[in-house]
Amino acid sequence: MTPVLLSLSLSLSALLAASAWAAPAAGAAPRADRPAAVPSGWAKVDATDLTRIAQNDGARQAPLAAGDVSAQAEEPELLAMQSLRNQKFVTTEKTYPAPHTGVLRARSDAYGGSWEGFAFEWDETTGTYALKSLANDRYVAVEKNFTGAAQNELRARSTSVGGWERFVLYYSESLDRWALQSTLNGLFVAMENNYTGSLQYALRARSTTISGSWEEFNLYTIGA
Template sequence: MRRKAAVLLSLCGLLAVSTLGATAASGAPRTDDDAPAPAGWERVDTQLLNELLVDDGAAPLNASADEPEELPWAVQSMNTGLFVASEQRYAEPYTGVLRARSDSVGGGWEQFDIYFDDASETVTLTSRANGLNVATERNFTGASNGVLRARSEGIGSWERFVLYYHDDLQTFAFRSVVNDLFVATEQNNTGSLQNVLRARSDWINGSWEQFYLY
C-alpha cells in the first residue's frame, strides 16, 4: 500500500539530526532556492511539512526532540515501478550508485533514512546499506554527470536536495541543490547503469522525475 506520509514521518523523527558537517568537495549550500515550482507541485518547506504531518495525524516538527527516531523508507520510481537500491558491489567510481532496479524492499540496499534541515528546508538521504549520505556527482562527465551515489560522511550542497510534492498525484520529486536539476530515472541507459538516478532535468517533465515514498 502506498503511504504518502511515510517520508514525512521519517522527517519528523529525524529532524534533530541536521547539523552534520559538509564534505570538503561539497562547499556551502546554494541560496537560489526561490525559483517557482512546476505547475501542480509545491516545494516541501517547513510549513507544508507540518500541514501534511498534522493531516496524517502526526505531531508537527519538534526541533527540541531529544533523540531522533530512525524510520527507514524506500523510494520507488514512478517510471519503472522499481525500488531504488544503493549498488554496494559496484566498483569505483560507481560504488553506492543509486539505481531503480528492485522488485521489492529486500533490505538495507533499498532503505534510506531522511534528514530534514529546518534552516535550509532541504533533505539528505542516508543509505542504510553503508551509512553514507547520497551525493550528486557533479564532477562526473558525460552520461554519468549528476548521478546519485551514497558515498559521503558529511553534508554539503552535493548532499542536499529540495523536495517537491504533488497532492493530486501523491508523488515526490527531488531537485539537487548543487546543480539545480531534478533527479530522473535513466530508463534508456543500458547495462549496469540502466535506471540509474541522475540529477539532470530542468523540470519535472513526467514519470522519469517522479517517485513514490514508502
C-alpha cells in the same frame, strides 16, 4: 518480523489542503518559495509535514521481497523510493567497483531491506534534506564532476553533508507523486530508464523541470 512499507501519498492530500504548504491551483503564478522550473501544483515538503504523513495509520502496504525478515526502522523519516517510470525501488549499489560504488538505481521489484532504505534528514537552516543510505551509512551526493552518461549521477558515498548532498523534496497533490531537486546544480533527479548495462535505471540530477514519470517517485515509510 515482516517488514511493512506505508505509502506517504495517501495522507498528504488532506494534509496539504489545511497546510501553509498547499499546492497552488493549475495555472497559478510561480510562488516566491518555488523556482520557476517547478511546475504549478508542486509544493515543497518540510520535516513537520513529512513526519505527520509518515505516522498515518491508513496508508497502503507496498510489495515486499519474498521471505524477507530484515530488521525494521523505527523512525518515520526512514523511507523507500519507487520510480514511477519503471515501478522499481531505488537501491544503493554498495558492491559496485569504483567509480560507481554506491550509485543509486531503481532496479528492485520490492523493498527487501537496507539496500532500498534511506534516511531523509531535514536541515532547518537551508530547508533541505540529506539522504543517507541504510545500506552503507553514506550520504547521497550528486557527482557533478563526472562526465558523459554518469554526469550528475547520485551516489551514496559521503561521510558528511555539504552542498553536494542537499535536496529539496516536492509533492504534487493532483498527481500524488514526489520529486527531488538537487541544490548543487538546481536540477531534478531523473531515473535513466533507457540506459543499458551497469548504469541502467541509474538516478541522475539532470532535468530542468518535472516533465513526467522520469522525475516522479512514490515514497514509503519503513515500518513494523
